[in-house]
Amino acid sequence: MALENLFSLVKERWKTPAGAVAPEAPVNNENPAEKPRDVPVPKQPTTFKCPRCMQVTPADVYAANLKVCPACNYHGRMGARERLNIFADAGTFSEFDKGMTSLNPIDFPGYDEKMGALREKTGLVDAIITGTASIHSIPFVIGVMDSNFMMASMGSVVGEKITRAFEYAESHGLPLVMFTASGGARMQEGIISLMQMAKTSAAAAKLSEAGELFISVLTDPTTGGVEASFASLGDIIIAEPKVLIGFAGRRVIEGTIKQHLPEDFQSAEFQLEHGFVDIITERKAMRKTIRHILRLHGYRGDKNA
């Protein structure tokens, strides 16, 4: 399918209903019939205010622009399902570990309730979706983190699903593309969440030793323990324009140095300038760029067909 066709198709898909953001499909909802809920579902906002340039854009225009600010090109946050829809070949995604859910390993007060409420609100089970998909018929393993779910913090489920994705790619000789977004390690799982940094990085090392390609795509925001582990270990690291990428929180640093930081601090462009990002790629060109990279590494369509 030609690139233009794909995007008109995507735009078409997003036009319903009335240009609003397509609601994410429930991940593991066994009973979609049980729709009526007691909890009030917040209405979709009708406008989008860009956190970078403060420009206000109608939500439908923003959505039709693939959630990119039309004024400044800031690449906004996107749900994991939305991302899959515009990135992978239609109908090729096959999900891993659909029902994996976090427990409450350190009996953190309120964690179970918070998770329950977020599952209800987002239709996600946790902050990442992993599986296999293809792009222009080239098969690969994919992971997409979703900042709508507890700022995509990494706890046991996120860590385990990422590790399994790396291991699957290794055992099946497939490349791996990971769209990262995260506030960091998930405090609510205590020290167990910290260990997910080591676990995922070790899995990334194994994939690398096996000679397979790992492309890390940094989206808004990629910070803390995720930036300080697998996200920074891609053979090729791509970032979307103007997204936030960094280790420490901006306010933490401002608190330490007692002064305001420049606007572009920890932006994708800042990271490129300092040598930590290979390419900044616009969302609308992501498929083309990644397909190109996959082909240059010898990955072809119908490999496993």
Add this chain to the structure above:
Amino acid sequence: MPEKNSAWECLELIRNKNRPTAIDYIPLIFGEFIELHGDRHFGDDKAIRGGIASFEGVPVTVICQVKGRNLSENKNTNFAMPHPEGYRKAMRLASQAEKFHRPVICFVDTPGAFCGVDAEKRGQGEAIAQSLYLFSKLKTPVVSVILGEGGSGGALALAVCDRLAMLENAVYSVISPRGAASILWKDAAREKDAAEVLKITAADCKSFGIIENIIAEPAGGAQNSPEETSENITAFLSETLRELAKLPADELLRARYNKFRKIGVYSE
């Protein structure tokens, strides 16, 4: 056996200015320590120090995070909060150890990796990520001991190892109790409550399968007898290194991978 200290009591003990640091223990545990400096790219971080030493007659590489005991020492060591070049020095020394078949011994004691403008410019996250990556596949035994504070990713970068031990009053945490309190209750002053909630003591970490050993401290804490503490550390290292030396490299790496691989609590 006396009752275990609470997380808060541990924090008070390890923040005590008189608590011994790696620099106090090294002469008591090792012979002939030769310090090596610099990451060969940017500079020499004073928060992470390292070098070659002999342990029971065998050459080893020692890498440690070092707190100061007073303000001027702490200015020099940046309160043991490393910059990226500190982690890159650690990686350089670890790779050197691999080349010369020396075991690596890491002493962890940091509130966390430094959060600052220059640290970001030089890739704090990337440096920690590369550390995790490198240590996970280092073909020589790695043993780490948390002496005091094991603060988040900045500590983990020196704790991807075959055996991890904590001193009895040391803590290991994903976030500082102060940071957690300000997120949880918008009140950093409630760090005492947060410390208990986060389950950061050596006993907690052992119960979660995060560490293999707890090294006893003398009554009242390590500061009461650095000699006795170092004897206990020595006994742990001696036994552990002897055990690890028996394993062929591939088996060692497989076991190290599986040690972290199995950590996670979820249902399917």
